[in-house]
Amino acid sequence: MRKIFLSLTFVLFTPSLVLGQVIFSEIMYNPEGSDTGYEWIEIYNTSGQNIDLSDWRFCENTKCHLLKPEIQGGNVLIAPNSFAAITSSIEKYYEVSTFSDNVIKSSFSLSNKGEKLILKNQNGKISDEVEYSKSMGGNGTSDTISLVDNTWQNSQNTLGSENIAKEISNSSNDNENQNSSDSTSSDNGSFEVDETKEKKIEKRKSSKKSIKVGIDQTGILLPKTETRFDLYLSGLKKENLEKNDIVWSMGNGDTMRGKSFHYQYDFPGEYIVNVEVLNKEKQINGVIKIKVIEPKLEISKVDYQNHFVEIKNNSEYILDLSGWQIASGKNKFSIPEKTYINAFGKIIFPKKITWLEFSKNQNVFLNYPDGKNFFRYNFYNQVKKEILEKQKKIEELKIEQKEKKKKSFQKAQIYKPYVQRTTQKENFENKNGDIEEKVTENKNIKEELEQDIQSIDNLIQDAEKNGYQKTVLEQNENQGSFWKENLFLIIFISFQLIIIIILFVYKILNHKENIENQFEIEDFEE
Template sequence: MWLRLAIFSLLIFPGTAFSQVVISEIMYDLEGSDTDREWMEVFNESSSSVDLSGWRFFEGTSNHKLTLKQGGATLESGEYAVIVDDDVTFLIDWPNYSGALFDSSFSLSNTGETLILRDSELSDIDSVTYSSEWGGKGDGNSLTRDDGGNFSGALPTPGSGDLNSEEGSSEESSESSSSGAISATTPLFTPEIFAYAGEDRTVTVGADTKFEGQSIGLEGEPMTNARYLWNFGDGSIREGENVLHNFKYPGDYVVVLNVSSGQYSASDKIVVSALPAQLKVARGEDGSVILGNREDREIDLSWWYIKSGDKTFQLPEMTYILGSSEIRFSSSVTELSEIAELSLLYPNGSIALLESENEPQNQVPQQVVTEVVPKKRAEIPVIVPDIERVSEAEIKGEEQVAAPIAARESDDFYKWILALFGLIGLGVGAGLYIQKEGKDEFTIID
């Protein structure tokens, strides 16, 4: 956390670092794609040779190793070396380069950042905090250092330049003295203040998060009379060195801290990712309170509340719950009611979760089964019995379901047979009657 503050002090007091090798040129934003094409040049301004074996290039949050790919690791006085992101791509862009070449792995910011050159013991040798406002922003130029230590945009010249070593400076100084010329010393750094907003972080939606600002004055001392103004990127602004803020919605927010004192001002920005918390709150069999984290990330529960009935217990600052884990609080610590429903509250007192809202763990979704009934002939309606009224005998097979239909068909058939026999019987009876009446009226004569 104090790394950037230490860098600020080095920038203000450059004499505290032994600057025998300096960062002389920075190619951070090339025309077109930057991938594998970024590089940085260093220069040996001392009067003796310097071995760069084991040195590191600090950028972002890492000390990048330097691997020699071309030339020698020892820089003679007045010599240059180039540190590249990819040696093959660099030599394609610069096929005529023949000097010392070190391969590394980095990605330079297109807006500006701090670069540090460190020796094999990780002592800071030189550092530069550049800005895209200095030049070289995608226009084909690089940032080039002059003898006064100032950077400006100019055509890139990897492995060469106009810088002077101590040996050359001594000769020029001697010539100037003999001629009676008076030379003015150009200060290496312009006095300025620095702001520090902390590191990029992940916070929980709806939960108060503490933001702590820091600043360094003109003489490298912590400032006590500065004004701190925070812009949280969600439309909210807070004033104060240390403030609390909660994000209402998920998202990635750019938080900017501006520090001002008199005519001086400085700013710093960080990225804050606000994510919803997937928590649970439950009560153990022994009356303890269990908080569970259903996510893989660690969650800061500083100043959250656990409530049961009319009693509350506030979690102390720096209370964390690891990803996919649980923490338990004894009833002797919380002194909460073991009967009333539990609730988890944000630091501002609003409800985050109720015990009754916990989703059951390892719940297997119930599968809904829909019974498909085979389609019958269109003229015969399908009868589906009420499931609640079906007896055990009726659900043994399709025969029981189709029995009423078969019975109805059988009844219709028998009705037609009975009607036919009835007609035949009537015909036979009518014939016998007519035959009998005919015998009484007529006499048959032989």
């Protein structure tokens, strides 16, 4: 069950400030100890209307920052005549501050020496600006600087309530000159605020009260889920308000009365809740912005052996499961209050907590707090769903593979001309290699012919050396006896010459054929 808190402090008179503005009212720029995360700025809505600060900017000199809600999914509204605190760290802020009515997160780091602070509205126009310095006070102490009587000065830490000026302690030497005109120094070095100022402060205490509206937001609401609304009052502790003095308009046409009650919205939507506190002196309004979303919850897993159930949140919001039910058969388990499930998160509920046992033959239900069914988990349907999901993944893989093949084919088509040119080049190189082999072969034949001719020359020279030619010339007259005596030698030489001539003719013819083939190859290449 969710709780919504609204805190109001009633006013008996409106400060003398410009209407329609959100202004700076108090600054903690240099706290004691570490500064990081412990600095804060108090702002005040001087108008009579609710102001949405979600599109406003908080600026340090020229560097501007967004204003964000304390809790994700909340709003940044500031009600009429109300205070809000701006901090850079929610966690550290609550370590040193008790004001929780309206806390806004932003990114900043205040200078200890002083700087200019600007608050700009959604149109970029300046709503308020202030330039502080350490000479004003609040430097390294528990004090702050605040707007008192339209003047910035050292003050008590009054975050979320009226500002009260305070004398600057002797340890703050930088501030002595500034306060010399408003105070007198005693012999022991302490400062005393003059009587006129004390009267002003007392008058301010007795006459001024400030209104502050804040909401302790815990996130986003779910339909048909009860939410507790609480109104906390400060500033009227001694007065007793009757039930009918507090009226809530729930934003859907319904009206509730009283300081606290339970309420549920049946349908998703955004609702502006207005609360009116009817006081004898004045009627005060406060506003809460409620967002109810359609649940995106499911039972994602049921373990039938260990008997646990897993619930999954498919939304981008943190959801409160208070009062929701897990049911199996006749047994059910109500989820305890303040059980939150993270955005896109899961929660496992084991048997030792739910005392539920699950069977494949029974459905498991996730129900609204009123018992109506929201989600049904069936084992066989789940198996079928898982099979369909696997088939879907297989189909997606097939489509992906087809796409890859298609891309590969397209890529091959692009590179096909290059491949063809490469193949032609390889064929040409192979043909050139064959031609070179044939040229080499022809060279070898030519060398062999030259060797044969050389052999013939050698035979002739040998014959001349042996005196055969001389014998023929000297015995020319007796030619018949010469043939008879040298017949065998003549036959042998003739046979050798015939063989040589035949070989020579054969090689000439073969060489001619090779040259013709070579010309044919060159013509083919051209």
